Amino acid sequence: MTDAAKPLSPDEAFRPPRNQWWDVWDQFKTHRGALAGLAVFVLIIAFVVLGPLIWQVDPGQINIRERNQGSSWTYPLGTDQLGRDLLARLMYGGRVSVAVGLVAMLLGLVIGTLIGVLAGYFKLLDSPLMRVTDLFLALPLLPLLLILVTLFRDVLAKTFGESIGVFLLICFAIAITSWMQTARIVRGDVLALKEREYVLAARSIGTPSSRINTRHILPNVLSPIMVSATLGIASAIITESALSFLGLGFPPDFPTWGRILYDGRDWIEQYPARVVWPGVMISLTVLSVNYIGDGLRDALDPRIRGR
Amino acid sequence: MPPVSGTTPLVSHAMSDRRKLVEVRDLKMYFPINSGILRRHTGDVKAVDGVSFDIYEGETLGIVGESGCGKSTCGRAVLRLYDITAGTIKIDGVEIGTKSQHALRKMRPTMQMVFQDPQACLNPRMTVAGIIGEPLDEHTKMSKAEKLDRIYELMDAVGLNRSFANRYPHAFSGGQRQRIGIARALALNPKFIICDEPIAALDVSIQAQVVNLLEELQDRLGLTYMFISHDLSMVRHIADRVAVMYLGKIVELAPRDVLYNAPLHPYTEALLSAVPDPDPAIEARVQRIILKGDVPSPSNPPKGCNFCTRCPKVMDICREIDPEFRELEPGRFVACHLHNTAGSTGAPRNEHNQQGEDA
Numbered sequence: 001m002t003d004a005a006k007p008l009s010p011d012e013a014f015r016p017p018r019n020q021w022w023d024v025w026d027q028f029k030t031h032r033g034a035l036a037g038l039a040v041f042v043l044i045i046a047f048v049v050l051g052p053l054i055w056q057v058d059p060g061q062i063n064i065r066e067r068n069q070g071s072s073w074t075y076p077l078g079t080d081q082l083g084r085d086l087l088a089r090l091m092y093g094g095r096v097s098v099a100v101g102l103v104a105m106l107l108g109l110v111i112g113t114l115i116g117v118l119a120g121y122f123k124l125l126d127s128p129l130m131r132v133t134d135l136f137l138a139l140p141l142l143p144l145l146l147i148l149v150t151l152f153r154d155v156l157a158k159t160f161g162e163s164i165g166v167f168l169l170i171c172f173a174i175a176i177t178s179w180m181q182t183a184r185i186v187r188g189d190v191l192a193l194k195e196r197e198y199v200l201a202a203r204s205i206g207t208p209s210s211r212i213n214t215r216h217i218l219p220n221v222l223s224p225i226m227v228s229a230t231l232g233i234a235s236a237i238i239t240e241s242a243l244s245f246l247g248l249g250f251p252p253d254f255p256t257w258g259r260i261l262y263d264g265r266d267w268i269e270q271y272p273a274r275v276v277w278p279g280v281m282i283s284l285t286v287l288s289v290n291y292i293g294d295g296l297r298d299a300l301d302p303r304i305r306g307r
Numbered sequence: 308m309p310p311v312s313g314t315t316p317l318v319s320h321a322m323s324d325r326r327k328l329v330e331v332r333d334l335k336m337y338f339p340i341n342s343g344i345l346r347r348h349t350g351d352v353k354a355v356d357g358v359s360f361d362i363y364e365g366e367t368l369g370i371v372g373e374s375g376c377g378k379s380t381c382g383r384a385v386l387r388l389y390d391i392t393a394g395t396i397k398i399d400g401v402e403i404g405t406k407s408q409h410a411l412r413k414m415r416p417t418m419q420m421v422f423q424d425p426q427a428c429l430n431p432r433m434t435v436a437g438i439i440g441e442p443l444d445e446h447t448k449m450s451k452a453e454k455l456d457r458i459y460e461l462m463d464a465v466g467l468n469r470s471f472a473n474r475y476p477h478a479f480s481g482g483q484r485q486r487i488g489i490a491r492a493l494a495l496n497p498k499f500i501i502c503d504e505p506i507a508a509l510d511v512s513i514q515a516q517v518v519n520l521l522e523e524l525q526d527r528l529g530l531t532y533m534f535i536s537h538d539l540s541m542v543r544h545i546a547d548r549v550a551v552m553y554l555g556k557i558v559e560l561a562p563r564d565v566l567y568n569a570p571l572h573p574y575t576e577a578l579l580s581a582v583p584d585p586d587p588a589i590e591a592r593v594q595r596i597i598l599k600g601d602v603p604s605p606s607n608p609p610k611g612c613n614f615c616t617r618c619p620k621v622m623d624i625c626r627e628i629d630p631e632f633r634e635l636e637p638g639r640f641v642a643c644h645l646h647n648t649a650g651s652t653g654a655p656r657n658e659h660n661q662q663g664e665d666a
Contacts, residue, residue, distance in 0.1 A: 020434065197428040201491070204386055205442045206415030215441070219432040302432055302475035 027299035034295020040288035044281070048094030059088040059255050068271060077277055081267065086260075090277060093255035098285060100171055100240045100256075105232035107175035109182060113225055116186025117213055121194055130187065137180045142246070148173050149248045163250070170249050174236050182228045189221040223297050230293035234286035257282050327397075328499055328531050329362035329385065334394035334404075336377075336384040340606060352606045354380040356555035357394075359632065362499070367525070367532040369546030369563070371539055371578065375602065377555040378535045379423070382501045385533065386418055387411055399498060416446050416495035423504040425484035429476040435462075435487055436472040442494040461490040465520060482513035489520065493528070501533045506541060514538075518545055539582045543567055548638070551575045554613040555605055557632065560640040571641045573620045612644065620645060 028034055063083035069075050077086040119129040149169060156165035193199065194217060202212050241258010243249035250256060257278045264274030298304045335358075337351035354377045362368045370378050384391050387403055396404040399417055406414070419442075422428035429438055439458045443449055449457065459469050465486040476484055485505060492500055502521065506514040518541060524530060536542050542549055543563060550560040551574065559572040570576045577596040584590045598617045603609050609616050615625040624644050632642040 197422050197424055198430040200383070200388055201420070201422055201428045201488075202430075202441065204388055204415070204418075204420045205445055205491070206412040207441065207445050208409075208412070211445075215433075216430050220430070300432075303477045 023302075024296075024299045027304075028295050031295035031298055033291045034299075037288040037291025037295065040284055041292060044094065044098065044285055044288065048091055048098060051091035051094075052088070055087060055091065057085045057088040059084060059092040060253055061085070068267075071273075078271070078273055080260075080263065080274060086274065086277060089255040089260055090257070090281060093257045093260055093278070094281060096167070096250065096254070097237050097240065097257040097282070100167065100174070101233040101237040101285065103167075104171040104174035104178070104236035104240070105229055107171055108179040108232055108236070109225065109229050111175060112179035112182025112228070113186050113218075113221075115179065115183040116221075117190055117217065119183070120187040120190025121209065121213060121217065126187075129183075133180050133183050136177070139177075141177050144177065145173050145243065145248060148176075149243075163254070166250055170240055170243060173243070174239050178232060178235060178239070182225065182232075185224045185228060186221050189224060190217055193217050193220050219300075222300055226293045226297040226300075230286075230290045233289045234282075237282055237285065325363040325365070327361045328364045328399060329360075329533070330395075330397040331361070331385060332359045332395045334358045334381070334384060334396065335392040336380050336389055337392040350606050351392075353555050353608060354605055355384055356605075356608070357632075358552075358555075358557050360550055360557060360560055362531055362533060364498075364531055365525075365529055366547040367534050367545055369542035369549040370533065370535045370552060371537060371542050371549060372552035373537065373578075373602065375605070376552045377605070378537075378552055379503050381552070382420070382503050382533060382535050386420055386501055388420075416442070417497055418499045418501070419492035419495065419497040420501045420503060421485070421488050421492050421505045424508050425481050425488055426476070426508070428488055429484060431476055434473050434475055435467070435479075438476070438487055439490045439494055442491060446495055457494070461493055464493065464524070465490045480513075481509050482516060485509060485513075485517050486520070489517075489524070493524065496528070497530070499531045499533070501535070503535050504537070505534075506536065506538065514541065521545065539579065551578065554602060554608055556613055556642065557640070558614065558642050562638055565639060571635065571639075571646055572614075572643045573618050573645070574614050577619070612642075 061084060063079070065083065066075070066079055067081055067083040069079040069083075071078050075085050075087070077090065079085055080089070115129050115133065119126045119133075152169055153166065156169050159165065160168060199212055199216055202216055207215070237258065240249060240256060241261060244252075244254075244256055244259045244262070250259070252259070260278040261275060261282070264271070264278070268275050334355055335353070336355040337353050339348050340350040340352060341347060342349045356377075358377075358381055360368065370381065372378050380389070383389055385396055385398075387396070387406070387408070391404055394404060395402060398414070401414060403411060403414060433441075436455070436458050439461055440454055443454050443457060447454075455472075458472060462469055462472065467483065467486050467490065471479070471483075476487065479487065485508075488505075505521070506517055509517060521532065521534075522545060525532060532545075534542060534545055546563050548560065548562050549566045550557045551566075551572065552558070553574050559566065559570065559575045561571075566575065567579065570579055573596075577598050580594065580596045584593060596619060598619075600617050603613070603616055609626070611627050612618070612625040612630050615621050618625065622644060628644070630642045630644045632640055633646075634640050635646055
């Protein structure tokens with residue numbers, strides 16, 4: 001069990017405690033899949049953020065004579081049915097899709113974790129909050145989104161401007177309809193964890209409930225949260241494209257990966273590349289985030305760390 | 308087990324001069340049973356049912372009893388880790404029985420606890436330094452360097468290598484983990500420590516180490532212990548006075564040597580007769596008192612004396628009236644009708660009388 005017998009170098013023996021995140025990073029580095037995922041994710045971010053600076057083509061420029069082109073030096077990934085450059089559209093669309101995915105996932109995660117922890121830790125809040133969760137699970141998603149969009153779209157657009165307003169609205173709409181799974185999982189774990197002796201020990205020390213939660217309970221429910229986070233990004237990107245498809249999200253000429261995918265769907269037999277490229281981008285993002293989440297989960301668990 | 312010196316003078320004679328650090332009176336801890344569709348309150352598990360005792364400064368009170376008799380619950384209730392049902396708890400002169408958890412926070416440094424399962428009582432995601440430093444984070448405003456110094460000091464005190472500070476609990480053996488738990492309990496210089504079966508999860512050689520460590524710390528820091536255990540020989544080694552619990556009540560409370568040499572309560576006799584002796588010659592001659600049947604359910608204790616269903620010396624009165632917890636001689640308490648006849652007031656107090664009826 002112990003390494004007591006292992007001779008320690010003088011440095012190691014009197015090394016002051018270092019920041020735990022260094023241990024996490026050390027372990028993360030040993031997870032090959034996670035490193036690959038991180039590399040791919042960084043590439044995708046670079047592609048959507050830096051790409052347009054290098055490939056300075058207007059994604060909205062219609063050139064009807066050049067429509068439905070295949071790959072060429074002028075149009076590396078070809079053009080769509082209106083002659084817009086697919087590469088430029090993928091770059092601009094990626095900005096929105098990745099941003100929506102991350103923000104909506106984070107927002108949903110925060111709501112879900114908060115509700116889950118409150119319901120699990122405080123007995124009085126348990127059944128009201130869980131009934132609210134059931135209510136949201138039972139709500140039909142699309143009508144709810146419809147109402148949200150019609151009610152708030154103009155207000156938000158006026159306050160924050162057209163694109164930011166829609167962006168916020170979509171993130172909020174996706175978050176509000178996707179936090180329930182996280183809340184349930186977290187609540188179940190918190191219920192089990194709060195009976196553990198180390199929570200009792202913290203209470204005997206006099207740690208207040210808020211810090212018991214942040215110090216002892218939350219770090220130990222990190223694994224399920226991490227899993228639902230990585231899955232959440234994928235579903236957020238897909239939901240965004242579904243919303244755009246229904247005309248509830250961004251305007252039709254505004255490129256997002258989901259939008260490009262849906263636009264290309266009608267032409268899938270003649271020009272499969274138009275579906276394949278946005279599909280590949282979405283899949284790569286989801287996959288890389290999944291691997292990062294996997295590596296992070298392992299790295300954050302000290303019992304696995306160092307193996 | 309280290310040898311027990313039989314020549315230690317009785318503690319009782321000096322008892323009256325010493326200061327009471329902990330005074331517990333009529334402590335009750337009931338856990339409600341809710342049943343039916345409406346989850347109505349249909350009964351209580353009487354885990355601790357009217358327990359009274361004092362702990363003097365600097366002494367060790369051992370609490371023994373079989374599994375499920377309410378020892379651990381009693382310990383946790385005394386520290387107010389539960390909201391108690393009734394009774395008063397005075398620690399260091401301050402009544403804490405009815406204080407809110409928020410108000411208790413300031414009292415926490417005085418009283419600490421060492422837990423039974425050294426694996427479960429340490430957060431697997433914190434380093435040793437983090438675990439030992441948590442009480443310091445909560446109750447002191449030390450700088451990082453001061454905190455680290457104190458953590459190292461505590462690790463030295465419990466015999467942990469300083470280089471272990473960055474490791475996580477899973478990398479330690481049971482005995483080392485228990486030392487981490489002890490260091491955490493010591494961090495705030497408490498006066499009173501409840502040891503809730505600190506040795507039950509350890510193997511025998513480590514048990515001796517941990518108990519010796521606890522004794523050494525007691526001598527050095529003047530600590531007061533409430534030592535909960537089901538290991539009678541270990542309690543004999545460490546405790547100054549011993550309380551025997553059965554089904555949520557203390558049946559006998561006496562100085563250690565008196566209790567071990569001449570137990571008064573039939574349950575104590577039975578318990579002590581079950582202790583194995585390392586000498587096979589003695590072991591072969593030992594007359595064991597074998598108790599028949601099971602412990603009654605604490606949610607539905609028998610009428611009269613709690614022990615009447617299994618007592619080898621049961622009398623008619625035992626099934627009717629709950630015996631009073633009386634001081635027979637100075638420092639010697641027992642709750643049994645066998646010792647209730649001569650010179651006693653006879654009628655037990657009302658509050659005890661009702662317990663069989665409302666169940």
